[in-house]
Amino acid sequence: MTTEHRYVGGNHPRPDAYDKVTGEAQYVHDMALPGMLHARIRTSPHASARIVSIDVSRAAALPGVYVVLTGAELDHQLGLYMADKRILARSVVRYQGDPVVAVAAQTEAIAAHACDLVQVEYEPLVPVLDPEAAISEGAPLVHPDLHTYSHMKGVFFPVPHSNIAHHQKIRKGDVERGFAESDCVFDNSFDNPPVQHVPLETHAVIARALTRGRMDVITSAQSPFTVRNILAHTFGVPHNNVRVRIPCVGGGFGGKAGIHLEPLAYMLSSRAGGRPVKIVATREEEFNTLPSRQGLKTRIKTGVTREGKLVAIKVQYLWDAGAHADYGVNVGRAAATAGAGPYSVPHCHVDSLVVYTNKVFGTAFRGFGHLEVMWGVERNLDIIAHQLRIDPHEMRQRNFLRPGDTTITGEVFTENHGRPDLCLEQVAGAIGYATRPGRGQTPTRVPAGKVRGYGIASLHKAPAMPVFTSCSCVIHFNEDASVRVLISGVDYGQGTYTALAGIAAQELSIPVEKVLVTFDQDTGTQPYDWQTVASRFAFMGGNAVIQAARDCLDQLRQTAAQVLHSPVDDLVCDNETIYVRHNPHQRLSYRQLALGYTFDDGNSIGGPIIGRGRYIAQGLTHLDPQTGQGKAAINWTYGAHGVVLEVDTETGDIEVVHIASSFDAGKVLHAGMCRTQVEGGVMQGLGSSLIEGFKFDEQGRLLNPSFVDYKIPTVKDMPRQMSQFFVETPQLDGPHGARGIGEHPMIAVPSAIGNALFDALGIQFHQLPLTPERVYLTIKKHRTDK
């Protein structure tokens, strides 16, 4: 075996980078079909209201208008895990921004003007805007018919006649006994506002309704088969009738994981006699109508020994789901399974409630609830460490899960799960945590001027996915012995295709330049994949690619064996050739075999090489509805951050001097892709930490639905230094031992920053974001209180 074609762990270029730097890459945003119409929507100004009447006559009469649609004509109810969404609001609106009317016209300007001409009469109702209010007695019900909604049974448990879309329970041990046995018990609460994904490309879709119930949908989305499946179910057509195509996607972060504007675009096209209809969300609609990340209120009660060993944790997670929870229910479920952190906790009680409110709704968001949960868990741990006068690093090392321990869902931790302890050591070392100034002595008074603080935080996350999640892959050989890899996970920037190309090339022993992972997705021609979320694509896709590549090699060997008159087992595949191990001069090139082999006399054997691979989540179980016990996770990725920051006590400004991040990736499949995922995730985490958050007024209207008042980090907001570390504890069932890291870089950034702020100021922060104003006013209050 030569040492050529070793790509796993390497740094080859992203194949999709070329089209993107030349501007050739096509996004839905850029696409047009002949005869295409443009659609605009009109949304609700009220957070909660009854739709009294809608008069579309003036809009419909406007020249250039083809279709005016309202919810009255669309009785479909749909959603991913819970069917609680409408294509357009029907009889009631549930959030300010809820789409009420849609118009398809010759131009966007005509469609927008037509939307203005529609007359809608509302009867405003009292909105419920806070999850605590929403679960209290007598709260208005956002979904009075919740009990009639179809949902994934056995997994999600909506509470009828309430605003609770799902209640996830985890029960391990006896938490009250645990508190009784603890030396100290602490109560803390924490808050996260909703934030938005802010993909640079807003949601966009072109749909074409064809005859006989068929449709062609081109969408900026993360999950072509999910879109296909939900469209097929919603419109009652066979899956073969629905074709979903996905070109380049300008960012997703979970916001494009489910189904959003596709059904509306299809209905508009259907009413427009099959003309294609394109909808592109404006940036304001992206903020105000399209989904966000749920808010979270955490209440956590912790019992510990005097030495800082965790004995019992009882936590309530109250998720502010907004008006719909079709994806949000799974956030509440998944985050609960991680809800005590990467620690051994003998007694644990988690109640994770996904609660409807009359605000823009939440969906999957990078981290899937874990950033919000880690804010609470990791801040809580630091607060307790401080009160016990135990070093926070030491406290975590004492409590990390170790082989033989049981997680809160009853999973036994093994040697191959990963090393949270090592990750933390790496980052603590990188920032000099052990020798930080004033360690162990938090300031008794808030210092003046600019102050440094050091903080650490740990994290963990498993892919949150249904028990039957699967992936498949097909590899075709071309005439020139290059290959096409067909796989329906979407690369919307995270770089998985680059890693998969390396895996395929290495497995097949061909140059990576000869591997084309086809970028455009098409359910009409490509094999099934569940969704591109959850940090499972590299893991499952990698396994499927390996299997498909080996299938190719088997087929090559089968044909070669006949030509070379050799037993199959004696054949070696290496560097685009096959040869007999003990007689290497007896060889054939892949090219000679790629589409079948032709003997000199013309006889042809074999045929086109088509490798198949598939992977299904192994060994997951449903969680017990009362105790949450079961196998929730195919793998866990552990990690940590260390932060050094400088806070200006005069203004509240925070500058991150250094953030060190470490993840047990199992195997760094591609150096550049792993590093840049971490850098990007850390910056997105910084946004959640210091800047981002939706603001609503008392009527539930979103006050910052544009870049004017919803800011995301710019290059000027970068930390002075970012460093990345990886641990490689092999994931036994992962491709080359790899597990996912797509989401993990963002989820404990706020925690580490909050912990560092305490180190600097002696003040505990419980709420995000840590804006200059919040930090300044909190400092001011502490100074005057003393």
Place this chain on the structure above:
Amino acid sequence: MTALRYARPGSTAAIVELMTSREHRVSLLAGGTDLLAQIRSRLVRPDLVLDIKGAEELHQLERDADGLSIGAAVILNRMIEEHEVMKGHDALVQAVRELASYPIRNRATLVGNVSNASPCADTVPPLCVMGAMVEMLGQFGRRQIPVTEFIVGNRETRLEHEELVTRVTVPPPGHGTWSGFRKRKRVKGHDLALANAALLHDPEHRRLRLAVGSCSPRPALAVLDDMFDRPDAREAIRRIQDGIHPIDDVRASIEYRRDMVAVMVRQLFADMQSGGAGGGSRQQVGGRSKHLQSSGAEVLS
């Protein structure tokens, strides 16, 4: 739907003529960074967009014995690039740098910033402390009024319907004049001001002037000449706080605005004391704190 029309007259006189002869809604277009966003959100629905950039005189950025003259079509980046012309007006240059990102500054204009009269306009506090004048041209000729009188409220100016602002002028600074600008933002990248402030110290005319923006519908100007010999930051803060009426809004609270006004004034006084230019400027750039050579005070970002 009306058909939008566009015209680009070749002179200021032609602009005025088009403005006065029409019964339709006219919007003046210079950089377009405010107007086009307003048209997009349908806040403004003009029938005619009148592009002023065809009039050569409006592109003039010059300085002579009478002072500095900034034409209505002068883009902000020119004010940063043309050092010789802008020398001695540090607070204004700093404000222009902080006003917007580089590409926006290739279009946005100072006159546009002033005419839009948003309370958070960054160029306004420096212009106030510098005693700037706004020159307007209408069918009855030209007139000039101080910028402090030009802005009468939140997006309200003294400009009449058929007038355009032709330029802003700044009288020549006294010998040895120092000026500084500060701005509070929510992020290190570009943002509108939560509060901004400018201070000017003119030893020749014994002037000490402080202006604060983004805390009232109109800029607040405090004439502190009486304390010229013994500058007292605390007293200056007290006086300016009396003159501002900040509000709670999505960007900041009243308390934070008031407290940051005090912080900025203290910082400006400290910069003034240290002479500004000699100490250089520490600016957060890409998170890496570098010591920049730039004229004037620290710009808070």
Place this chain on the structure above:
Amino acid sequence: MSRELPIQLTVNGTPWEGTVPADLTLLRFLRERLALTGAKEGCGIGECGACTVIVNGRPINTCLMLAVEADGAVLQTVEGEASDGQLSGLQQAFVDHHAVQCGFCTPGMLMSVRALLQRNPSPTEEEIVEAIAGNLCRCTGYSAILSAIRSAGPAREAPDAPGEAPRLAGSVARPGDER
């Protein structure tokens, strides 16, 4: 319908002549009339920079400029960066440094940088940051973009060559590595 006005301009060295409606932005003109879809509409209000194109040597947010204002202008878009099918050094640097993820911000980012290098072939770190501070990126965290730009300027920092051991900012520990 808006009144159509005649304009002439040059885009990537190619002259164009025709009429445009008064209310058509330069961004939509490029995307819809000239099929130059590199520049993107990310916000429509000049905050994200995805629409950045070089007009008469200056990078401009074309969502806030009317096509009619570009009469007589010389435009450079991302489609003009490569020549004869060869990537420019700047484009190659973005590829080599993994400075591209979803790619939506990339054309605008490249134009901001191209304009910078045209006016200042040896920019300082501050000047680079100032030049791209108006280009939002949600994917990369900007670090790889800065590396790419530095290497395209005078610093000539060499990226990791494919196949060489990757130079991670940190290190990779394997269990058993510790003490």
